[in-house]
Amino acid sequence: MNTENPDRRDCLSFALIAVALAAGGTVAAAQSSDAQSAKRSSRREVIKQRLPGDPAREISLIEVDYPPGTGSPAHAHANGVMAYVVSGSIASQVGDEPERTYKAGEAWWEPVGAVHRVSRNPSSTEPAKLLAIYIAPEGAAPADLMKPV
Numbered sequence: 001m002n003t004e005n006p007d008r009r010d011c012l013s014f015a016l017i018a019v020a021l022a023a024g025g026t027v028a029a030a031q032s033s034d035a036q037s038a039k040r041s042s043r044r045e046v047i048k049q050r051l052p053g054d055p056a057r058e059i060s061l062i063e064v065d066y067p068p069g070t071g072s073p074a075h076a077h078a079n080g081v082m083a084y085v086v087s088g089s090i091a092s093q094v095g096d097e098p099e100r101t102y103k104a105g106e107a108w109w110e111p112v113g114a115v116h117r118v119s120r121n122p123s124s125t126e127p128a129k130l131l132a133i134y135i136a137p138e139g140a141a142p143a144d145l146m147k148p149v
Contacts, residue, residue, distance in 0.1 A: 041066045041121075043142075046131070054136035060145070066090065066128040071120025075146050081110040081138045088128025093118035115149055 046061040064072070066088070083092070084107040093099040095114045100110060101122060110116055121128040134145050 041070050041072050060134045060139050062132040064130050066121035069124050074117050074149050076115050076149050080112045082133040084131045086129040088126050091120050091122045
């Protein structure tokens with residue numbers, strides 16, 4: 001490259017190198033972000049429906065995916081929650097009860113206000129999925145359903 005008087009081709013080459021380096025950094029950052037996301041549990045509202053009667057309440061079905069070795073922080077629920085393991089296994093400890101591992105097809109109840117101390121996928125190789133069923137006041141926000149402790 002001519003350093004004294006760069007011509008158009010040299011500027012184009014420099015620009016292409018800069019774009020390639022920037023794109024490589026963006027790809028690496030995206031891959032790193034994807035890797036981090038794969039290491040966290042995720043929640044998805046499957047359905048929410050208003051229930052008849054007074055007071056106004058809703059029933060919500062939340063799908064929780066746990067990649068291998070991940071879990072949720074300790075939390076409490078303003079209302080009781082039922083949990084059903086769809087696939088894999090989930091280690092759970094509610095209140096002062098001993099920790100227990102539930103397998104696909106098993107379920108448990110979390111009483112109102114109980115601290116859910118452990119909720120994690122004990123497998124280092126297999127993902128796990130559960131469904132959480134909430135009955136809550138109409139319009140309750142996700143943050144109202146699961147509060148960190």
